[in-house]
Amino acid sequence: MGLLEEKSLWLKYKTEVWDEDTPETAAVHNIMRVLRSIRNSGDLIYVSVPITSGKILYDTLLEHPNKTKKELLNEVINANYNIGWSLVEEIKKRENKLVLYPADLVPARQKWKDKHFQALWLSILGEKCTELHMTDNWWFSNGAAEEFTHVFQLKLGLPKSRLAFYNTKEDFNSELERMRNIQVYDHTGKLISLNDGIIAIDKSLEWITNQGFETKRLKECRELLEWTGDMIDKGFYQ
Secondary structure, eight states, X not given: OOHHHHHOHHHHHHHHHTTOOSHXXXXXXXXXXXXXXXXXXXXXXXXXXXXXXXXXXXHHHHHOTTSOHHHHHHHHHHHHHHHHXXXXXXXXXXXXXXXXOGGGGOOTTOOOOHHHHHHHHHHHHHHHOSEEEEXXXXXXXXXXXXXXXXXXXXXXXXXXXTTSSOSXXXXXXXXXXXXXXXXXXXXXXXXXXXXXXXXXXXXXXHHHHHTTOOOHHHHHHHHHHHHHHHHHHTTOOO
């Protein structure tokens, strides 16, 4: 396998999920099929929001040191949801574009793992979106950092795999161009660069470590972003 095939987050999660014969994977496929059936949708904004991780989780754990993450999870999820929804409302005021809020796509009566959520979120971003808008403090969230990283990895093209693209009737070359030009914005509507993301994640990693927490996925995103930036600078594309 080549470099992009080894580094692509999208391919990583697709490889883990796409061929599973489970109700959860069937739901991922069916959600994507519904979204693929929508034609001529134009610009689509994806709002990235932490669900079970992020700054609110760490602060809540520090406030309640005698409780486990599982005990505090509902409180964290509700707080994160409300912050994300507030951003959706702000975006609706300043943008005349469709807005997708992934926190409302959680399927009922199934037990999803992180891999199912990420396979779905990254596929929606890659297949359908033109903009990614990040909530404040996104750099503390594993999932949000992976979404941010994924969008910049798309500037390198697609990994060579039967799973790398998708079942669509859209024009292949125009879709590659859309993916390569997805714009990323912070919660105020300001454009964020790849380097901005690295600086933000560096600060969050320092804070997280100083508080005694560990976050492997966030560290991996930091490494992938640095690699992706180097490859972009070299003009790599496939």
